[in-house]
Amino acid sequence: MIRLRVLWCRLFGLIRRGDLECRLEDELDFHLEMEIANNLRSGMNPQAARRAALRSFGGVAQTKEVYRETRGLPVMEILWANVRFGLRMLRRSPAFSILAIFCLTLGIGANASVFSWMEGILLRPFPLVAHQERLMAVAGTNRGVPGHDDVSWPDFQDLQRNCTLLEAFIVDRITGTTLSIGERAERSPASVVSANYFDALGVHPILGRGFEPAEDFGRNAHPVTVISYQMWQERFRGDPAIIGRTQMLNGMPHTIVGVAPAGFYGTFVGWAIEFWVPLSMQELFDPGGYKLTDRGARWIEGFVRLKPGVTPQQAQAEISAVAERLEAAYPATNRGRGIHLYPLWQTPSTTRELSCRRSESCSRWRFWCSSSHAPTSAVCCWCGLLRGVMR
Amino acid sequence: MLNDKPDVLHGSLALMVLRTLDTLGPQHGWGIARRIEQISGDALELNQGTLYPALLRLEQMGWITSKWGVSENNRRARFYAITRAGRKQLAAEAQSWERISEILGRFLGPTRGSL
Numbered sequence A: 001m002i003r004l005r006v007l008w009c010r011l012f013g014l015i016r017r018g019d020l021e022c023r024l025e026d027e028l029d030f031h032l033e034m035e036i037a038n039n040l041r042s043g044m045n046p047q048a049a050r051r052a053a054l055r056s057f058g059g060v061a062q063t064k065e066v067y068r069e070t071r072g073l074p075v076m077e078i079l080w081a082n083v084r085f086g087l088r089m090l091r092r093s094p095a096f097s098i099l100a101i102f103c104l105t106l107g108i109g110a111n112a113s114v115f116s117w118m119e120g121i122l123l124r125p126f127p128l129v130a131h132q133e134r135l136m137a138v139a140g141t142n143r144g145v146p147g148h149d150d151v152s153w154p155d156f157q158d159l160q161r162n163c164t165l166l167e168a169f170i171v172d173r174i175t176g177t178t179l180s181i182g183e184r185a186e187r188s189p190a191s192v193v194s195a196n197y198f199d200a201l202g203v204h205p206i207l208g209r210g211f212e213p214a215e216d217f218g219r220n221a222h223p224v225t226v227i228s229y230q231m232w233q234e235r236f237r238g239d240p241a242i243i244g245r246t247q248m249l250n251g252m253p254h255t256i257v258g259v260a261p262a263g264f265y266g267t268f269v270g271w272a273i274e275f276w277v278p279l280s281m282q283e284l285f286d287p288g289g290y291k292l293t294d295r296g297a298r299w300i301e302g303f304v305r306l307k308p309g310v311t312p313q314q315a316q317a318e319i320s321a322v323a324e325r326l327e328a329a330y331p332a333t334n335r336g337r338g339i340h341l342y343p344l345w346q347t348p349s350t351t352r353e354l355s356c357r358r359s360e361s362c363s364r365w366r367f368w369c370s371s372s373h374a375p376t377s378a379v380c381c382w383c384g385l386l387r388g389v390m391r
Numbered sequence B: 001m002l003n004d005k006p007d008v009l010h011g012s013l014a015l016m017v018l019r020t021l022d023t024l025g026p027q028h029g030w031g032i033a034r035r036i037e038q039i040s041g042d043a044l045e046l047n048q049g050t051l052y053p054a055l056l057r058l059e060q061m062g063w064i065t066s067k068w069g070v071s072e073n074n075r076r077a078r079f080y081a082i083t084r085a086g087r088k089q090l091a092a093e094a095q096s097w098e099r100i101s102e103i104l105g106r107f108l109g110p111t112r113g114s115l
Helices: A002-015 A017-041 A046-057 A060-071 A074-092 A094-123 A153-162 A197-201 A229-234 A279-285 A312-329 A348-353 A360-390 B008-024 B029-040 B048-061 B084-108
Strands: A135-142 A145-149 A166-181 A184-193 A224-227 A246-249 A252-259 A275-278 A302-306 A337-343 B064-070 B076-082
Touching: A002 A017, A002 B048, A017 A046, A017 A060, A017 B029, A017 B048, A017 B076, A046 A060, A046 B048, A060 B048, A074 A094, A094 A360, A135 A312, A153 A166, A153 A312, A153 A337, A166 A197, A166 A275, A166 A279, A166 A312, A184 A279, A224 A246, A275 A279, A302 A312, A312 A337, B008 B029, B008 B048, B008 B064, B008 B076, B008 B084, B029 B048, B029 B076, B048 B064, B048 B084, B076 B084
Parallel strands: A184 A275, A224 A252
Antiparallel strands: A135 A145, A135 A302, A135 A337, A166 A184, A166 A246, A166 A302, A224 A275, A246 A252, B064 B076
16 A cells, blocks of 8 residues: 555656756755754854755755655656657667668568468458357368368258257358359359358348248259349449349359348458358259268368357367267268368368368468468568668 | 665664654754754764655655745745654554664673673
8 A cells, every 4th residue: 555655656756856856956955054054053154054064964966866766766767768868869860760660660560460361361260250269160081081071961960950069050162153244254252051151150131131041952942142242332333122133143043132241251261252052052053963962972161150168179079979970870971981170270171272281280380380480580580681781 | 665674774764753743743854854863962973865865755655744834934944744644653663663672672781691
């Protein structure tokens, strides 16, 4: 309590330095005057009286110095003096100062940009998606074979039915679509997604709706699509009456049922998805035939969202248990099959895309190498440059 | 700060100041210095200058307050007065000094014969 009070007084003393300096002067003057007067009264001559007064006081300058140290916060005052000295030095050689500031600016800027890039790619890769910290990528594995592949829709549904620690299973298969507008045809990135996609990601279409549960089922039965904001703005010129219009996708007319919010680019790092179609349209968008009833056809890239408080290990344990049961129940298709969860920055489909497909450890290694060394080396570089100039 | 015991003289100066202000009421710095010198006779060589940082420290701790007043010779002077917290501190410190001097007395007292 007393320490706090002293600190407060000292801070106050720092601010009111001028006032307190006057007070000190006045007080010491008064003291010496009184002492001299007293000495005169005891019969000294004026000169001797003054000398005696100064002697018994014992060093006016020292007293003032000790007083000042007690009054303020010496550390702060020294720091401030150093700052001022630094600024004076900078002003003395402006050319060097500008160069130094320039170098540091670039270094720090590069640093900041790489770190924000890392944050974006590794930790929160999907703009607008809610609770990415509980989102994990899901992929299939084969016993004895390194790496991973995809998951079949029947397996995916069984997982969904049997797992209690997971809030949502989300299908997201990136694909392309041939988009025809009048005479022209164009390729555009698209995603085949489960009906819960938008709801589960917490992304709400700004016009129209997301998909409905029924739209997961029926072979090519639901030619509907949600389009990206950018697509809506650029190709449809922000047409407010866009909902209900049709658009040819892969040669089939699709009804536009929704427009995704601005800034949502889907869930595949490096791509800005422009169309989303429901799972039932798999055959039309994903080459290789109709796969929705085939347990052996593995094509789904997806995500799961953990329930709050569930650790990745717990979720993995539950999923593995279900996968084992599936293996026992469907040996023909599922022998040696496992299901594995990955943190988002290791999303298998993404890292595969980033051309490091040999093994998991390899992708992790390269990712961290490139991302964590870049900022450090950037700053080192600039400091080195600065040092070179200083010589 | 309470347990932070600087050199003995330093601590004793604070005690003397508090005691002086407790007995005489509000005093200016010179008055305090005079009183300390008078009480101690010529036995204590007080550097009067050290009094002012000590006063400031006591004020920061809240044991004394100060304000401008007019001295006996009609000059503007800073007057110091003891606070309630200061009296409490004085009592505590006086007790601890008594204890210390008693202990030291036992060490230095006329016990040579019994050794």
